[in-house]
Amino acid sequence: MISFSAVSKRYPGGQQGLQEISFTLEPGEFVFVAGRSGAGKSTLLKLIPAIERPSAGTVLVNGQNVGALRRAAVPYLRRNLGLVFQNQRLLYDRSVYDNVALPLAFSDHSPREAERRARAALDKVGLLGRERARPVQLSGGEQQRLAIARAVVNRPSILVADEPTANLDIESARSILEIFVAFNQVGVTVLIATHDEALIEGCGRRVLRLSAGRLQP
């Protein structure tokens, strides 16, 4: 479960990122965070894995107060979250397999178990057979699938994705969305930030609308 309670975020320069945001995401929900560029979508998503800390209010993730977490506890929070970043953050000097297996290295699975999980994750996103390829050899859509495979390889209960369909054609965007829907159908809580209204409309899910850092009614 994710719960925001009167959360505000002000950056050191004085810029207000979020103001008095409150909402709750129940386990197994699929929710969009919508809004124009600069509305605060990325800031909101960054508060969940403690990439940013709230200036005020409380962010609870699976019962943990993220704002009060010690630095040493943050990695363990992140291992239980599946994070898909806006620009994917793939390692372009590594193979597809190495990118997917990266989170398993710190979760300390045996090599055999790590390989099994990595292959399973690649299979779910349709990239099995491309293990040896480099990310640059993949299309934009495939790179996004690879980022999703890396996010789900640790079997997280919550999947958080920031603009996962940005710069993709409509067909690729739809297929990416279908992957998230498939994960949601097996009980994974999904939170996707997007400015693509067409994507949201066709999906019929709950939407949190942000404007200038405030949640719209």
Added chain:
Amino acid sequence: MIRSWIRQHRRAFAHSLAKLVAHKSTMLLNALVIGVALALPAGGYALLASLESLTVRLAPEPQLSLYLKGDAARAQIDAISVKLRSDARIAGWRFVSRGEALAALRATEGLAEVVAALGENPLPDAFVVRAKATAPEALEVLARDLQQLPAVDQVQRDSAWVRRLAAITATGRIATGVIALLLSVGLVAVTFNSIRLQILTHAEEIEVSRLIGATDGYIARPFYYLGLVQGALGGLVALGILAGALAALNVGVRNLAAAYGSAFELGFPGFGDAAGLLGFAALLGWLGAYLSVSVHLRRTP
């Protein structure tokens, strides 16, 4: 739990070796810098150890020479003999007349002509005294007391040169320590910088890893091993330089020692010292890496 810990460290070590191989020319140059810098104090240490073993080998019994005044009468000499015999601090003594001393000098290679040119014997009568005590303070007191005897012109402690050599080596040891300390700081800085460059090279990987759940320990471990291995390689280079330098120096040292009838040569550090040098170099490498990684992790949120 232990298996997991071993697996994590094995993986980190493998990563560090992979980094080492990927940047082998840079790493080898760093190891060379570390090796050359360590070879200097290590060489000083080896030299001092050899000199110290020489002073231990040559250190004579505590001995004093009592030079009598030129006009010392036979009766005064006899009185001194009695005094020496009755002094409990003295283990033994012998009288060397001025005639015997001149004969010994004349027998010394190359001095016969000088002695012949002197015309008359300038040497005084003397007593050579062996003291029971070896402590410098006790010898000092004995020398002062003997100096008070009538007809004694000068008392000389014959082991003075050994003490001077020991003092020189002790000073050299301090100087070597200071040089080693300064160079160690330099080596930590060299490792700090080389690891910092490695961190910058892998900045993207580090950042992504942290975003998806890597702990600081996981990030830092391969760099610690890298510093450790680089330092140990530097230690090996230092030992190689030291072996080569000592072998070259010993050619000259053996010839010089042979001229004095000695088989002295500079000794290569023993297994313990060599292992200590390697360990010290590895420790410096680890310290440089530790500081570098700590600074980086502290600066990044």
